[in-house]
Amino acid sequence: MTGTTRHTLSVLVENKPGVLQRVSGLFARRGFNIDSLAVGPTEDPNLSRMTIVVHAENTPLEQISKQLHKLVNIIKIQDLDPADMVDRELVLFKVNAPAAVRAELIELANIFRARIIDVGRNSLTIEATGTTDKLQAMEDLLRGYGIRELARTGKIALARGSKENG
Amino acid sequence: MTMNGAEALVGALEEEGVDVMFGYPGGVVLPIYDAIMDSKQLDHILVRHEQGATHAADGYARVTGRPGVVLVTSGPGATNTVTGIANAHMDSIPMVVFTGQVATHVIGTDAFQESDITGITLPITKHNYLVKDVRELPEVVKEAFHVATTGRPGPVLVDLPVDVAKGAIDFRYPEQVNLPGYRPTYKGHAKQVKQAADLLMRAKKPLLYAGGGVLSSGAWKELKELAELMQLPVTTTMMGKGAFPEEHHLYIGMPGMHGAKYTNYAITETDLLFAVGVRFDDRVTGKLASFATKSKVVHIDIDPAEIGKNRPVDVPIVGDAKHVLGAVVDELRKRSAEPRTEKWMRVIDDWRDRFPLHYPEGEGDEVMPEHVVERINALTRDRDTVIATEVGQNQMWACQYYRLQNPRRWASSGGLGTMGFGLPAAIGAQAGLKDSLVVDIAGDGSFQMVSQELATARVHDLPVKVVILNNGYLGMVRQWQELFYDRRYSQSVLGQDVPDFVKLAEAYDCLGLRVTSPEQLDGALTAAFEHEGPAVVDCRVTREENVFPMVAPGGSIDEMLGGIPGGPVSEMLDDELLEEVWE
Numbered sequence A: 001m002t003g004t005t006r007h008t009l010s011v012l013v014e015n016k017p018g019v020l021q022r023v024s025g026l027f028a029r030r031g032f033n034i035d036s037l038a039v040g041p042t043e044d045p046n047l048s049r050m051t052i053v054v055h056a057e058n059t060p061l062e063q064i065s066k067q068l069h070k071l072v073n074i075i076k077i078q079d080l081d082p083a084d085m086v087d088r089e090l091v092l093f094k095v096n097a098p099a100a101v102r103a104e105l106i107e108l109a110n111i112f113r114a115r116i117i118d119v120g121r122n123s124l125t126i127e128a129t130g131t132t133d134k135l136q137a138m139e140d141l142l143r144g145y146g147i148r149e150l151a152r153t154g155k156i157a158l159a160r161g162s163k164e165n166g
Numbered sequence B: 001m002t003m004n005g006a007e008a009l010v011g012a013l014e015e016e017g018v019d020v021m022f023g024y025p026g027g028v029v030l031p032i033y034d035a036i037m038d039s040k041q042l043d044h045i046l047v048r049h050e051q052g053a054t055h056a057a058d059g060y061a062r063v064t065g066r067p068g069v070v071l072v073t074s075g076p077g078a079t080n081t082v083t084g085i086a087n088a089h090m091d092s093i094p095m096v097v098f099t100g101q102v103a104t105h106v107i108g109t110d111a112f113q114e115s116d117i118t119g120i121t122l123p124i125t126k127h128n129y130l131v132k133d134v135r136e137l138p139e140v141v142k143e144a145f146h147v148a149t150t151g152r153p154g155p156v157l158v159d160l161p162v163d164v165a166k167g168a169i170d171f172r173y174p175e176q177v178n179l180p181g182y183r184p185t186y187k188g189h190a191k192q193v194k195q196a197a198d199l200l201m202r203a204k205k206p207l208l209y210a211g212g213g214v215l216s217s218g219a220w221k222e223l224k225e226l227a228e229l230m231q232l233p234v235t236t237t238m239m240g241k242g243a244f245p246e247e248h249h250l251y252i253g254m255p256g257m258h259g260a261k262y263t264n265y266a267i268t269e270t271d272l273l274f275a276v277g278v279r280f281d282d283r284v285t286g287k288l289a290s291f292a293t294k295s296k297v298v299h300i301d302i303d304p305a306e307i308g309k310n311r312p313v314d315v316p317i318v319g320d321a322k323h324v325l326g327a328v329v330d331e332l333r334k335r336s337a338e339p340r341t342e343k344w345m346r347v348i349d350d351w352r353d354r355f356p357l358h359y360p361e362g363e364g365d366e367v368m369p370e371h372v373v374e375r376i377n378a379l380t381r382d383r384d385t386v387i388a389t390e391v392g393q394n395q396m397w398a399c400q401y402y403r404l405q406n407p408r409r410w411a412s413s414g415g416l417g418t419m420g421f422g423l424p425a426a427i428g429a430q431a432g433l434k435d436s437l438v439v440d441i442a443g444d445g446s447f448q449m450v451s452q453e454l455a456t457a458r459v460h461d462l463p464v465k466v467v468i469l470n471n472g473y474l475g476m477v478r479q480w481q482e483l484f485y486d487r488r489y490s491q492s493v494l495g496q497d498v499p500d501f502v503k504l505a506e507a508y509d510c511l512g513l514r515v516t517s518p519e520q521l522d523g524a525l526t527a528a529f530e531h532e533g534p535a536v537v538d539c540r541v542t543r544e545e546n547v548f549p550m551v552a553p554g555g556s557i558d559e560m561l562g563g564i565p566g567g568p569v570s571e572m573l574d575d576e577l578l579e580e581v582w583e
């Protein structure tokens, strides 16, 4: 990862068929790996917001944003400033939970403000939201208990309120 | 008015002013083919392969400046257009391709002749559409033409399921498009325009580097004004050929891999590269790290993504070449700017005298391919002539030795380098310019990729002339094998005799002529050009001639193989003239 930094792109797109394919195809074609991509509707039903996390140097990133801008269905692209954005991700962990460690796991979930959303005979499923770093820390801890399955939404983000332009 | 989707499509095409389309029918487009029969405005040219339809539409667009229009069926009809679409995409040619599609309710079921053509062409179109409801059709067609022809032009594909073509619609063509995410910038930023003018007034060794963008924007008049006002030498890329008259004293040739030495020396020495509608392609720049290193760069382009892509820029100007060049000229006039390139031009002229393009004289009956191009040039220079080319040595010799005097009279595959482009492109050009002479300078290999289109030319009375520089080789491949692979001619040998191009021409009821010695050349070319129908001239040229000079792949452009001996530009700086300018 030398020389590259993590960028969070917030991309407002028209809600048209194939948009996701256009965007992801462009990254692949131009040699970028997407770390995560999350997409969903916005306050305007005609628009969706994609939050794309990529590792890239600044010059190639500028090139890819310019290329993205050229896609007819793309309305706006922001390279969010890490110091000036709010971001969240949601993770579901299914963790080994024999009776002996259950209490411990529940406590751990509480510390992370996570919730237990399913209880199996030998497992617990924990739902956690937070920044990527917090979730990573939690994952590292849970690994010791044995993570059976894991699903992450990918990051979503918005510029902070002070960044609003109208 | 209530009609079906196919009739609405024809109505929309008429509204767009389309006069001719290139295509090939099949099952799912039958409703559309039925509808076009009743149009008084729309002509349809039936090609012999769908790739030909896209190249023809491309050639039509290059010479008329209007979008080329294609209609083909689903599945194989659609996939056959892929090369032509990719070609137009690489060269920023406006084109709208209509493909038939299986009915909406069977899409996704691997129905007969179904192919995901919007998926396939996603990376090679400017934009594409799958129309799922006939009510969207007028709006989609309007958008397709708008997107194809505005900003940086390019191909747009519209996929039309058969039930959409048959569906009923109350047709009204929209007047405007609603594309919130698509707003090309036309006007250059005033501050940047001033900065560009500042640099031009200060430069001692400026150079205009103009490309296809000048042609698509229609900016050749402004380019000439600027060049003449400041007495700037001009180099045009292969895509920009014709943007500046080549017999003009300020014209200094094509840059790059097969550019003249003097052109590449000038680029290497310039202190201001004024780039318009170009993309610093690797065939132009060679090794980027040593390209125009002494120079500041002004880059004008309507596509912001091109600016700074390959080469950092001092003054970026996003905008339409015509607007921006016009603004720069106005700014310079306002300041009563004076040219100061007299010495610089003398340096370039000196290089031009010492390192002209040059080829060996043939021995005995040998026909030199460069000579053929020179004779085509001489015999056509007083007529309105379009030159199309194939790809390979033939194309490079056409670039070097055909001295194009007019804009939009050139159709050659640039970015994709598509063999088999020339003949169908010539046919399309001829369909757009009925009164012009259209000549395809061809290679024997390339021509065989599309020779069936002679039938199209003959049947539609499009009297294109194909002049084959028949060397019996995939000549450019052979040249690289000679130079870089120890003369091991792996799979590049075609032989000159099969097929017999004269008989082939005759089979298509075209004029076929053969040239085997220089004395026959003018007679055959003249006969072909005077012939009322299409003609093929099989010029048996000397077989192992190379295109020189040449920058080795990845090399610096001032270090060229072949041509008149002359080292890198640093060694060419010994004369007094240079020192004066260099101070």
Ligand SMILES: Cc1ncc(C[n+]2csc(CCOP(=O)(O)OP(=O)(O)O)c2C)c(N)n1
Pocket (backbone or CB within 6 Å): B390, B391, B392, B393, B394, B395, B417, B418, B419, B420, B442, B443, B444, B445, B446, B447, B469, B471, B473, B474, B475, B476, B477
């Ligand atoms: C469709 C396609 N296939 C392969 C190539 C690679 N290629 C570039 S030049 C060339 C040889 C062209 O031969 P010919 O048309 O006889 O032209 P010449 O170089 O002999 O003038 C080839 C095979 C290409 N450009 N396009």
Ligand SMILES: [Mg+2]
Pocket (backbone or CB within 6 Å): B443, B444, B445, B469, B470, B471, B472, B473, B474, B475
């Ligand atoms: Mg050949």
